[in-house]
Structure formats: C-alpha cells, structure tokens
Amino acid sequence: MELIQITPAVWQLPFPVGHAHIVRLPDGYALIDTGVPGSAPAILEALDQLGGRPQDVRQIVLTHFHGDHMGSAADLVAATGARVLAGALDTPFIRGTAPEPEPVFTAPERALYEQIMAGFADAGAPPAKHVPVDIELHDGDTLDGWAEPVRVLHVPGHTPGSIALYLPSSGVLFPGDNVATAEGRAILGPFNVDREEAIASFRRLAALEVEIVCVPHGEPLMEDAGAVLRAAAPEGDWV
Template sequence: MELLRITPTVHQLPLPVGHVHLVRLPDGFAVVDTGFPGSAPAILAALARLGGRPQQLRQIVLTHSHLDHMGSAADLVAATGARVLAGALDAPVISAAAPEPEPVYTPAERALHQQVMAGFADADTPPLRHLTVDVELHDGDTLDGWGEPVHVLHVPGHTPGGIALHLPTGGGVLFPGDLIATAEHRAILGPINVDRAAAIASFRRLAALEPDTLCVPHGDPILRGAGPVLRAATPEQDWL
C-alpha cells in the first residue's frame, strides 16, 4: 500500500476501511487510529518506509472505539510498546469493560453497515483484541511530544467519547475521526452515529476551526483549503 504525504510530518496509509495516519514526532512516531484487525503488519511496514523502527512508535491515538479504528491497536502495542491514548468515555469500550453503544441507523446507514460487515466476513478478518487505554483524553487536553501544539476536542455523536485532534500551526491540520468523511470533493457527515444531532453539532464545531488540511479516515484527504469545503457542508442532509 502506497503512503500518501499530507504534510512534511503526516502521512496517510490508505486501507480498504479506515485509513491510518502516521505522524513524525521529534523523537519517534505516532499513529492516529489503527485500522481493522490484521492491519498491524501494513502499519509497521509503512513505519519502516518512513525510516522508523517498531520501538520508535511512541503513541497510538484512537479517535474512537469502532472496529476499524481500534482494531489493530493491541497488536501494535505488542510489537512496539507504544502508549495508547483515547477519549475517556470510549476507553471502557476499548478495554471491553463496557459494551459498544448501538448506533441509531438511517435506512441508508443500515445498508452501508451491512455491506461493510459482509466485507469483513469475506476478508476473514481476525477477531478484535481489546486493550487498556494508557491515557484517557478529555476536551481541552493537549498531547505531549509532538513538537507543536495538539489540541484534543471531545466530539460526541459518532460514539459517546469520540475525539478529534487539531494542530493549529501553519494553517491547521485536523484529524476529525469519523465525524467527517469526504465524497465527490465534498465534506459529509460520517455515517452510523449513536446520536445524530450530537454528531451534527460536533461536525459544526470542527468546521468552525477553519483548518487548511483535513485528514479523514474515510474518503480522500483535503490537502489545502479545507475551511471553505467545511463551510459549504450540509451535514443535516447527509445519509437521510
């Protein structure tokens, strides 16, 4: 799988479901999300292509608790010893101390979910391994060790404890988790939410940050000019 350079320090590893982002830190690397179970070898190979060794992976940041985002975190921890960071309200789901909250589907979202899960079954995806979250993140926290400010935003709606990361330096880079996807050069509301109204409110909060670069897990990244694209979005009308 080819790496896509998004900024001098951020690369995207495109995966069939749930892209992974690798971030170069001053003393190593971080990954934002880990793809579905079985993705760890591809992520470690991508790290090697960037000149990194497994022990240089310092942080695994999980934007939320879904299978295609936390799926390979346990395998990566075993291979690298990296710390795991995630939103405080999703941490019990990631560790299997609490069940995954059931989404409220629109008809279009239910059909999409069935399609995705059938794809997992056809691909013989390994079973999910849960793991402990080392650092529980809250709204207003900042991440250490990135060499620049990294703001954590609690953005509920897709899951109760979803988080986004905002790097405001140089126009701004936003990792929105699944709240924002892209399709046909548009920013759209990510589907399959536990609380659609909260997800739309969180989408609008992120759009107000006016980032220049948008690193979405589903769809193509917006490398420049993400602010106007987000302002033009109509999340209230998506997936109905």
Template sequence: MDALIEVTPTVRQLPFPVGHVYVVALPDDGYAVVDTGIPGSAPAILDALARLGARPGQLRQIVLTHYHLDHMGSAADLAAATGARVLAGALDVPYIRGTAPEPAPAFTPAERSLHEGIMADLGAAGLPPLRPTEVDVALHDGDTLDGWGEPVRVLHVPGHTPGGIALHLPASRLLFPGDIIGTDPDGRRAVLGPGNVAREEAIASFRRLAALDDVDTVCVPHGVPLRTDARAVLAAATPEKDWL
C-alpha cells in the same frame, strides 16, 4: 498495500479500504499513529514505519479517535509489538478496554445498508476477531498531547461515539476529525460520518469542527483528505441532510 501518501512534511496517510491510518513523525525520531485500521492491520502499519526507516520501538503513541473496529482494530497488536502508549477519549475507554458493551448506532436506512455491505465484505475476507486493548491515557476536551513538536489540542466530539475525539494542530492548520467528517471520493464534498449513536450530537460536533478558523488540511479516516479550500468545503457541507 498502497504507498504512503505525504499529506504534510510530518504526516503521511496509510490508505486502507476501510479506515485510513495516519502516521505522524515526531521531533525525537519517534512516530505516532492516529487510528489503527481493522483487526489484522498491524503488519501493514509496521511495514509502513519500516519504509520510513523506523524500528517498531520508535512508535511512541497510538491515538484512537474512537472505539469502532476500523479504528481500534489493530491497537492491541500494535501496542504489543512496539510498546507504544494508547491514548483515547475518556468516555470511549470502557469500550476500547472491553469492559462495557458498545452502544449500538442509530442507523438510518442508508447507513444500515452501507454498514451491512461493509461487514459482509470484511467477513468474507476473513476479518480477525477484535481484541480489546488497555488505554494508557484517557483524554478530555482541552487536553494537549506531548511530544509532537507543536501544540496538539484534543477536542471532545461526541455523537459518532460517546467519547470520540478530534486532534487540532493550529500551527500546522491541520485537523484529524475522526469519523465526524468524511469526504466523497474526489475530496470535494465533506459529509457527516455515518453510523452515529446520537445523530444530533454528531451534527453539532461536525459544526464545531467546521467552525475552526485555523484549518487548511483535514485528515479524514474515510475518503480523501481535504487539502484544497478545506474551510470552504466544510462551510458548504450539509450534515443535517446526509444519509437520510
């Protein structure tokens, strides 16, 4: 497993081949994670916490930006191992709990090819089955998260999934956008995340996030975090043309 990458003094990226996890230090000697990777990733996340000097019980929150398997994949195992609360966007809760079938993405041909390749690779690697998990807190647009030591605004950003959320930390000028925003391997170009259930809604959500004034760092789940000229990179993005 790759080393933890420091993004800010309190945020570290745990890179995975599919779906990065972000570990956030909380002021009470606890931690939160944003997303949990594919099924089977819990041991690597627990190891990352141990490298930070944390016991499993110090994980306080598991925030899921949406229900896809590379984001909620290890939430059930991680919650069972740590007792952490699981938080997610209200409209995605039925899919995370497994009480409703997931809406199918409306793939473009380029997106379908990408998705099929990723799923084939995961299948060949022996991907464990996805386990649903209980959600302790259903989040809505305008909610704030407790315990992070600074204001954390929840933004409802539908389109990739019906209830996708982003987290905006104005004081740190930092954004967790979920899969609404991805980057190229060099981190110089921002793109619309592929595989959306409602492409026009996803583009509108991208534009909403790109218009935020107080963002210098964008912690994307796929690609390289934007840490230099983030606002200019977002302003130059053309999500309407991506994946066509």
C-alpha cells in the same frame, strides 16, 4: 498500501476501510488509529519505509472504539510498546469493560453497514482485540511530545467519546469519523450513536481555522479545507 504524504510530518496509510495516519514526532512517531484487525504488518511496513522502527512509535491515538480504528491497536502495542491514548468516554469500550453502544441507523446507513459487514465476513476478518488505554483524553487536553501544539477536542455523536486532534499552528485537523469525504465534499460520517450530536460536533469542527483535514474515510482535504467544511450540509447526509 502506498503511503500518501499530507504534510512534511504526516502520512496517510489508506486502507479499504478506515485509514491510519503516521505522524513524525521530534523523537519518534505517533499513530492515529490502527485500521481493522490484521493491519499491523502493513502499518509497520509503512513505518519502515519512513525509516522508523517499531520501538520508535511513542503514541497510538484512537479517535474512537470502532473496529476499523482500534482494530490493530493491541497488536501494535505488542510490537512497539507505545502508549495508547483515547477519549475518556470511549475507554470502557476500548478496554472491553463495558458493552459497546450500537449506532442508530438511517435506512441508507443500514444498507451500507450490512454491505461492509458482509465483506468482513467473506474475508474472514478476525474480531478486534481490546487493549488497555494508558491516557484518557478530555476536551481541551494537549498532547505531549509533538513538534507543535495539539488540542484534543471532544466531539461526541459518532460514539460517546469520539475525539478530534487539532493542530492550529499548521491548520491540520484529524476529525475522526465525524467527517468523511466524497467527491471532494465533506460529509457527515455514518453510523452514529446520536445523529444530532454528531451534526453539532461536525459544526464545531467546521468553525475551526483549518487548511488540511485528514479523514479516516475518503480522500484528505489538502487545500482550504475550512471552506469545504463550512460549505457542507451534514443535516442532509445519509437520509
């Protein structure tokens, strides 16, 4: 996979399902989400392209527990020794101490989900490994060790403990799966445990002053992303 530079300190590593992001810190790197199981070698190779070593990874931030986001976290922790950070309400599912809640599908979502799952089965994809969470994140928390302030936003709906990361100084937003893109538009991410809550979280993110949105699914919004979010109509997506 070819790295896409989004800002001087942020890169997207695109995967067929569930992009990962690499962020340069003053003393190393952070990873935001980790792709499906088996993605660790590609992420470490991308890190090497940037001049980083596995031991330079300080943090692995998981926006939520789904397998295309936490899928390679355990392998990356083993390779890097990094700390894992995740939303407090999703940590039982990431750790494997509680059963994962199921999405409530609309008809179009169910068809897409079955297609994705069939692709994973055909590829022989392994199941995601559970991983310890070192730091449980809550709404309003900030992250240590970054080059600029980072606000943690609790944005439930996609999962109970979904989080977004907002960098107000540079106007960069990592929305997790609350926001996806398609054909230059921002859309509601599918497969939500609570659709109405997810729409409310989308609207909260759309109210922020942002220039760039680093989505896990679709193309990043690289210019005037706030206007794109405000123009979206998440209530009409996936129905």
